[in-house]
Amino acid sequence: MSENNNVVVVGTDSHDIATAIKAEGFEVSAVDVGNRPGLEDGGIVDASVYVLTEVAQATSIPVAKDLNPNLKVVVYDDDTLPDFARGQADLVLDPELFDTKTVAAELDA
Numbered sequence: 574m575s576e577n578n579n580v581v582v583v584g585t586d587s588h589d590i591a592t593a594i595k596a597e598g599f600e601v602s603a604v605d606v607g608n609r610p611g612l613e614d615g616g617i618v619d620a621s622v623y624v625l626t627e628v629a630q631a632t633s634i635p636v637a638k639d640l641n642p643n644l645k646v647v648v649y650d651d652d653t654l655p656d657f658a659r660g661q662a663d664l665v666l667d668p669e670l671f672d673t674k675t676v677a678a679e680l681d682a
Contacts, residue, residue, distance in 0.1 A: 577621040580680065581637075583607035584627030590649050593673035594624070594680065607633025609640070617641055622680050626650055631658040649676060 582591045583604045595601050599622075604615035607630045617623065622645045623637045631654055634646055638661050648654050648665045659665070666676055 577619070578681070579616055579620040580622040580624060581612065581615045581617050581620045582624045582626060583612070583615070583633055583637075584625055584630055584650070586626045588626065588649065588668045588673055590624060590626060590673045590676060593677035596674075597677045597680065599677075599680065606630070607636070609636050612637055612640060617644070620644060622647060624649055624680075625662075628652040628654050628658075631655050634658045634661050645680075647676070647680070649673075 578599045580594050580599045581602045581604060591601050591603050602615040604611045617637050617640050624647045626649050628650045637644055646662045648662050649668060651667050651669055654662060654665050
């Protein structure tokens, strides 16, 4: 695992990926709404990974990257990510194809 093991999970997390990430030894902050104050309160500035579980909040990706340009951005949702956010996402994973345990185990890769 990398030195910085802070992960911010934003959205409804209907697949409970936050629990799987915690089980892998990461420190996890869950944020319901990915606006600037929510991301800041959730610790995005010090995080190494940002996991978006609700593509309806895709506008939070550029906000998160503005606050922390070195973030690894993972989108974990079965909806389609809008074009404007696609270029800033490192991984876009469908929960139907990748289970939470597998995704969590690979976050520091």
